[in-house]
Amino acid sequence: MKFDLKKDSVRAVNQALHDLAQPADVSVDHISGDHNLAVGLNRPHKVTLNGHAGYYCAGMNQQAEVTVHGNVGQGVAENMMSGKVHVFGNASQSAGATAHGGLLVIEGDAAARCGISMKGVDIVVKGSVGHMSAFMGQAGALVVCGDAGDALGDSLYEAHIYVKGSVASLGADCVEKSMRAEHLEELTRLLEAAGSDEDPADFKRYGSARELYNFKVDNVGAY
Amino acid sequence: MCGIVGLYLKNKALEGQLGQLFEPMLVSMTGRGPDSAGFAIYGDEVPEGMIKVTLQHANEHYPWHDLANELEQALETDVSVLHNANAAVLKLEAQEDAVRAVITAFDPTVRVMSVGRSIEILKSVGLPQTIADKFTLSGMKGSHIVGHTRMATESGVSMEGSHPFSTGLDLCLVHNGSLSNHNRLREALKKEGIVFETENDSEVAAGYLTWRLRAGDSLQQALENALDALDGFFTFTVGTKDGFAVVRDPIACKPAVMAETDDYVAMASEYHALASLPGIEHARLWEPDPGKVYFWGRD
Structure with a gap:
């Protein structure tokens, strides 16, 4: 099934995707920054978006595999539950925000707050990520093949973070941790799933120091 | 929420099409800002020693020639007048302060939108398409242009509260975001002699830049100081005589995307x-980094 946003509306495309009773291959051409494309899918469709997508592309995805041949605006794959979203360009801020599951792969860079409040999604960024990435990350893994901006992993819960390049600064309660066998295994699996030939041995692991989990009575004077 | 757009032409052969290329950019941002719109266009530069003053009045049939005659007599110089809807562009050989004094004495209800050798600021309440049509944007020529579509959050919807704001000779500011320390900063700037017409937060940002530039800052320094002085969310685009500057606050909640080809630099x-x-499909596209000042323009 083919759509062309020069003549089809975003609403018509999304409605058609939702109406498909059986898994299908769907392509959409001439995307020019349109928002909310391929959102809320809940069947294992293969959707190819050709052009630069706007905000919230493939948001709330379940089961579907959405590929974007272009850049995406803020909130790509926000609150994804399962499936895969693959961006062959750069992503704006809050990529994979609050996502519970599935795999988000970004071939280029992701801007600020990538993986903010992630709750189980795996995110592989082949370029660099902006500041406050994985902020309040609760579960899942963020893999960064380039560099990370300021305050990486601020107020982190249990999300795993792997970075190959430099980290501008770590956020509150985020620390570098040793890479154990199970982490190398997880990283190897994620890099393979993302089609990356990076060497897992080149990465460092970051995680929560778990110092913010409980109120410290020593700090009572601050309140 | 508001929309910002800017277009700077590297290829001079396109200058005749500046308005035509820019109008769809402005109109496409209607969803981000449907209550007012405006733009600052740069071109038709007057020779050194002369200035171009863009004025507006609520009356569509304002007698601009009477004002021009008054200026000619008071300042002993020729004044040319170009009407555009309820705006007029006056060109004359004079100093800015003297021109402003004559205009205020003649009719304080005339609004001075911009002063410079190249800039013309045109803005109004209404849908971006309505404003583009009103001022015949698509037919305009020039080297670069900065525009804004407004969805008011911090103050009322009025022509005075719409963007761009003049920040000095050939300078203007458009803003997407909201400032949280504008009331206190406005009071401080009033003591420095900066005059405000509205309760608008963006006007305070413009006033801040005007103050810093008067104090001797370069535009780069003024914008870097603004990063410290202004509390809140912002993406600013500043139009200058030779190009434009873009800066985002360090948190960078407000979006911005840049595009560059051999023919132009654009932001939105x-x-x-x-x-x-x-040629946008082959343009270099990127998102400006937070807390960093970007400039484009002629050397």
Whole structure:
């Protein structure tokens, strides 16, 4: 099934995707920054978006595999539950925000707050990520093949973070941790799933120091 | 929410099409700002020693020639007048302060939108398409242009509260975001002699830049100081005589995307606004980094 946003509306495309009773291959051409494309899918469709997508592309995805041949605006794959979203360009801020599951792969860079409040999604960024990435990350893994901006992993819960390049600064309660066998295994699996030939041995692991989990009575004077 | 768009032409052969290329950019940002719109266009530069003053009045049939005659007599110089809807562009050989004094004495209800050798600021309440039509934007020529579509959050909807704001000779500011320390800063700037017409937060940002530039800052320094002085969310685009500057606050909640080809540099709040530009599919696209001042223009 083919759509062309020069003549089809975003609403018509999304409605058609939702109406498909059986898994299908769907392509959409001439995307020019349109928002909310391929959102809320809940069947294992293969959707190819050709052009630069706007905000919230493939948001709330379940089961579907959405590929974007272009850049995406803020909130790509926000609150994804399962499936895969693959961006062959750069992503704006809050990529994979609050996502519970599935795999988000970004071939280029992701801007600020990538993986903010992630709750189980795996995110592989082949370029660099902006500041406050994985902020309040609760579960899942963020893999960064380039560099990370300021305050990486601020107020982190249990999300795993792997970075190959430099980290501008770590956020509150985020620390570098040793890479154990199970982490190398997880990283190897994620890099393979993302089609990356990076060497897992080149990465460092970051995680929560778990110092913010409980109120410290020593700090009572601050309140 | 508001929309910002800017277009700077590297290829002079396109200068005749500046308005035509820019109008769809402005109109595409209607969803981000449907209550007012405006733009600052740069071109038709007057020779050194002369200035171009863009004025507006609520009356569509304002007798601009009477004002021009008054200026000619008071300042002993020729004044040329070009009407555009309820705006007029006056060109004359004079100093800014003297021109402002004559205009205020003649009729304090005349609004001075911009002063410089190249800039013309035109803005109004209404849908971006309505404003583009009102001022015949598509037919305008020039080297670069900065525009804004407004969705008011911090103050009322009025022509005075719409963008761009003049920040000095040939300078203007457009803002997407909201400032949280504008009341206190406005009071401080009033003591420095900066005059405000509205309760608008963006006007305070413009006033801040005017103050810093008067104090001797370069535009780069003024914008870097603004990063410290202004509390809140912002993406600013500043139009200058030779190009434009873009700066985002360090948190960078407000969007911005840039595009560059051999022919132009363009910026917008969303890629959607750039999609109508020729050759955009092969443009270099990127998001400006937070807390960093970017400049484009002629050397």
